[in-house]
Structure formats: structure tokens, C-alpha cells
Amino acid sequence: MTNDRQRAQDLLNRADKILAAVDDSYIIKERGHRPRPMPMFRHTEIELGRTLGAGGFGVVNEVTAFDLEKEPEISTEGEKEEESKKEDGDSKKVAISNTPGGDLYEDDAHYEVSVARELMANRCLRRGVTRYALKRLHDNLSEVEKARGMIDLAVEAKYLSVVWHPNIVKMRGVAAGSYLNQDFFIVMDRLFGTLDQRINAWKKLLSKNSGCCCGFGKNHEVFMQVLKERMIVAYDLAVAFMYLHENRLVYRDIKPENIGFDVRGDVKVFDFGLCKDLEPRLKCKDGGYGYKLTGRAGSLPYMVRS
Template identity: 40%
Template sequence: NYLEFDDNVSDYDELEDDHNEELLESRGFMKDHCFREGSPRYAVKLLRGDLDSDTKREAALDLAIEAKFLATLSHPNVIKQRGTSGVPGHSQFFIILDKLNITLTEKRMAWREQKMKAKSGPFGLRKDRALLKTLWEERLTAAYDVARALKYLHENNIVYRDLKPDNCGFDIRNDVKVFDFGLAKELTERDRVGLDQYKASGLTGSRRYMAPEVVLCKPYGLSVDVFSFGIFLWELLAMKEPFEDYDVHKHARLVVKKGQRPMMKAYWPQYVKRLLESCWATNPRARPTFAEIYQMIKNFPELRTSSLTMTERTRMLMDRSVASLYQDAKENRST
């Protein structure tokens, strides 16, 4: 039932260096491999212990699906899976991932605080326009990285289905990574019922970012991620939660049925507004592909003239990815 849907509860614990250290120390792999010069390198994702049996069964399946996808995916903006333990689908199964420092939601709140300070300027005298420009470019760059990740997934016929800032984070190099693939699905010809339309479960994802066709349990395809990206991008630029005062009833009535969308700031560039409007179009066929979104953002004037162009950033991320693979191989040979 859509009206009972809750998108704010996680079924997983993510163990890092700052809690449950005894459990971390008890894992042989974690003890030997997950710390470099005393700093944690990885995080462990496993099921929470307080779940009821039905929820635990569903969450275990989601975690097994996530492990399956991450074992085959390789992209600079997708979280890297370093290992697994246990039997997939079992309540004790867990996966080991690269540790991220901060989620995009947390970063969005930090950006908002920085913007408030920049608007008052030093000593409250005038706006810090250089900082405001930097913050805008940082948000667009984060969106660009996420678009690159989704472009890669869609090229492999994978629909992500849960795009939101909570599922993206920054690593130690400040690169954006998409994580949490428990709701991802590979689209196959067997399930196709039309052009970019497949038989798939409805009410899948997080309500605020969910495409109308998913809420209404209609066939859907890759374009549902594009809709989510539109809401996601608006959140990064506005630096506030979309539909924050909407309960499920209001969201269903105004957003899903009547096509209401978040309000855009008057001063946002027209090319940004056009991208948002095309992404969250009610008609799935009117939405752009991520290949198109990637090119649009790449060619935004702010990013073409920034200190590091998007082409240079892409090359840098690819170089880092190759270096990481080389380092992994080197460490595996030494163990």
C-alpha cells in the first residue's frame, strides 16, 4: 500500500571504525586488511539485529542482490565491493565496501551552511561571490559524477531505482560514489512489454524521488532513474529536502496525480531549469537519457570554465580507478 510506504528506515547496519570495534576486530579479514596506517579503509554492511522475520528475509535478499551487482560493476563513481562473507540470502551474510566519509545528504547540509555564511560575506559586510560560485560548481560537479555512474548502469541495462542523496557519498579523495544497490534490477527481454517498459515491482524506491509510474505500479524502464535524478538535482541546487512537508497522501494527490514539481529559483540558469523539467516530465518518453544528461551537464558554462573541466575530471577519475585496481592486485599478491 503506497500510503503505508516509509522511505526513511534502513534495514542495514554499516560498521565503521567508530562503533562496534570488537566486532571489527573479530573479523580476520577486517583485522588484517581493513586498516592502512591505522585508518579504516573499509566498511561492513550487514543486517540489523532488530528486524522481524519477514523484514529480515526481504533485507537479506536485497543485500544478496547488491553483492551480485557490485561483484560485476566497475566504475569510478560506483562504490567498490572488496569482499563478502557467509551465504548470500542468509541473515549473517555481509559485504565489505570502500569506506565513504560523508553522504551527499550530509554534504548538502554543509553546503547550505557555507552558503548562508557566504551570503552575509566577511564580517557581514558583503557577499562572498567567489565562495558562492565555488559552491554552485561543487554541486553541479557532484551531479555530473552521479550522472556518469547512472549512464554506466543504464549502458548495462541496470535500473537503479533508489537514486537519492542518502545513497551517494564522498570518499577520502572527495569523489562521489553511488552505493546501496539492493533495489537495482537488470532489465531483460523476457520482462519487456513495450518501449522502455518492463514488468517490474511497483512502489520500489524512496517516495520523494519515485517516478509516478512506479508509484502507480505501471510497467517502467530506465527512465524512472531519470525522474529521480531530476528531484535529486533539484535537492542539490536548492539544498533542501524535496516535498519536505508532504505526507504520503499529499504527495500522492499533488505530485503523482496532478504533476506538481518542486519550485525552481528564479536566478537559476535557463539551461538548468530545462534539464530539471525534462528529467521530471510525467511522460517517461519525454525524459532524456543519461547519455544526454551527462553531455548537458558536461557542457554547462560553469563547468567548462572551472579550474578542472569535466573532461579532465573524467580522465583523472579513470586514472585513479586504474591505479586502485593495480594497488589491489599488488596487495593480493603479497597476501
């Protein structure tokens, strides 16, 4: 037990350095994608529904309602962004004006921090379906797992406040207080099913509409519809990862369980806890194209041995 506690403390002692590396990442320092301000919520302000999914350290629940109290201050990253915008004489639609490429959606008004909390509370349900999900740490983690989970969730929050792409899940709010806290959580758009579930549905649909003799008699219309859906998903995922790679970010945990679909059916990449900036100092010295990163990061069945 003492060894586990010491290992956990050693991890947390390195946490500030890990989070500082995110702040110094290429996408922020060179591309100028400053962190968007995020509305902050207390645990007591959010009512949770059923569990939507769980991973190694985190669990995701649907948000059924917001019961707002006195408004806490916006996140630290948001304060920096707001101050910067005020200096430029544009303190109103802070995050919308920071949207790379100008891709605006109906829900992007949530990022106008002055009204975000109220908007989210009033629009928590869409035709009786929850619009948001909350990600937090498991309650039954060991000391070491808790430390790793705290760091991963803080890293994820920092990157999600910076990246902006139609096929990457959008973070809508964070817990009031420090990012590096066992009670920290993030609020994001709710997703409906994952890619592994969609793949199984495609298989069943094709099997149901196939003939008995090597595919002879297959329902061609269904076959073409499934093929079209799969091609669109593949294309959108390729574009999302191209966006990350252009910004020198490596995701490090690609798997069907980390790819979901929003209410419109658009594919979204989520779970950025292992995301890493490819700093020049990490480049291999042997003249190759590789980078020296942490070994065995990701999900074992999907790792590629180099």
C-alpha cells in the first residue's frame, strides 16, 4: 500500500510538467489556437442519468438536468482568453470568434460564456433526449489508477478546449476548481453508440439482406447504402486525424470504442487522455521520422508493433 501511494505521488509530482507541455504545444504556440473559455459547474448543479460508457479510469453518464446555483467563475484558460479578447476590444462572442475555419453550428452559442450555463440548462433535453454527457473518474480506483486518471482527464480537458473539428467531440463545460482533482469532470455533447456497435449493425444488415449462394440475390440497394455510410465514416475519420496530425498531435488510442456518433449521425472522435504533442525535442536522433514517446500507451489489441 505504501509503495502504491508513493507511485501515485510520483505521478502527481510530474503532472504539472505534463500539463505545461500541453500549454506549450504546437497547436497553441505556433498555430495560435488559444484555449476556449469554458463555463464551470459544481457537482451539485448537475443531475446524472444512466451510464453511457466506461473506460480504464473514467465513466460517462448522461446529464438529465442542470440545477444552477450562483455562477462560478469561468475556467482559468477561459479567463486568459477573455482578457486577451478584451484587450482587442472584442469581449462578447469570445470563443465563436476563435473558431478555426469559421465552422459554426447551431449549438456553438454555448461558447458565449456569459450565457452558456443558462443555455445548457434550458436546452438540456432535445425532444426528450439528453443532449449532454458528463465524464468523471471511477469511484473504485486504486491510488495509482486515480493519479493516472486525474492526469489523463486534465490532459483531455486541455486539448478539447483547443482542438476544433466537426468530427471531434465538443467539450461544453468543466468542473469548477482545479483540473488536477479527483472530483474534476468535463461536460460534452452526448454521443449515441460507438463505431464497434455500428460495425456490428452493418454486418447484421448485410447478412439479413444477402442471398444464399455467395451473395447472389443480395439486396443491392441496402448493400450500396451500407457501403456509402462506411465510406463517409472512413473519410470523416481520415479528415479528423489529418487535422490532428497537421497540428502535430498524435491521438495514441485509436479504436472503435473511442469513436462515436452524434444525434445527427455524424462520426466523432472522443477520449483525448493519451493525446500527445510531438515536440521537436522528442524526435529520434538517428535520422528517422519517429518520436520517442511512452511505450505501451493505448489499448493493447489495437497497438502496432514497430
